[in-house]
Amino acid sequence: MTKSEDAFRTIGELAEELGLPQHILRYWESRFPQLRPLQRAGNRRYYRPADVALAKRIDQLLNREGYTIKGVQKLLEGRNIPEPQPEPDRAGLSLVELKRIRTMLAEALALDGD
Template identity: 85%
Template sequence: MTKSEDAFRTIGELAEELGLPQHILRYWETRFPQLRPLQRAGNRRYYRPADVALAKRIDRLLNREGYTIKGVQKLLEERTPEASPEQDATTPSLAELKRIRAMLAEALEEDAA
């Protein structure tokens, strides 16, 4: 039985999914402030879908694309400076959405003229 994409994952489940030891995920939590799973009694970690997506992105950048820890930190800071920990790393910021809306409105005005 497979969990839903929207289900929370334990550290063991996420580690298995990524093919990494659990201590690597704990280390990433110290290096990437954006990665903040819920912690329940006994410090049991539960990764939300946004945390899972972020962990997958960090894994891809570090282990497949060859970025360093500092390089990934810079990328994440540039991409989501005002994002909350619950916000998915691929979700555009409010400012970016407003910029896109203004561009579309301008394009519509040009088409109407």
Template identity: 60%
Template sequence: MSDKAAGAFLTIGELSDSLGLPQHILRYWETRFPQLRPLQRAGKRRYYRPEDVALAQRINRLLNQEGYTIKGVQKLLSQRMGPSADMAPAPAAAPAAPQPSAPAVAAGMLPAIRQVRADLARALADA
């Protein structure tokens, strides 16, 4: 990929190598995220435009680093894909807002989680 210019189209193999994912994952994402639509030439060869590459990188980050589910990423992308919402850095910062409240929520749920854990331990001991 280093041989190509910054705005060059990437094949599915080149994109999968750069993301560290198998090609079938990218094909699956195309079925789940309507925003991800690479160009397809003769023989169904896929060519990812720079905006497709940015979107695939964002989907990969949200799923594999930030812990979103497929449905969560679908919802996030459908909210963010307005007329002025390209793959600019601003949307990438959007998921960071809920993170500060996550520890507070987790701390509030800690007694309930401990109770469930204790109930499960008792159920396993009785089995």
């Protein structure tokens, strides 16, 4: 089950969504004062939709566009943040659908080899 875009995310959910370890998100909180998730009892972090969008933007700039931490800090301070580039489209297919197609192709190849 997938959460709504407006739902709060835990640090584990956001880390999984971005494909990053949780300690990276905690590190980003120390380097980017704009990234401030809500903290509840036991210091559990809850990322609001705006925090999720900011974390995605930071990830885009650092890990895909090659900016440094200082470079991203300057962009965020100046509010001159470039729009993220769209991720490549998989023709609108879900991961489940892609796996189903892969299985069908593997079975067809196996039958062809007999």
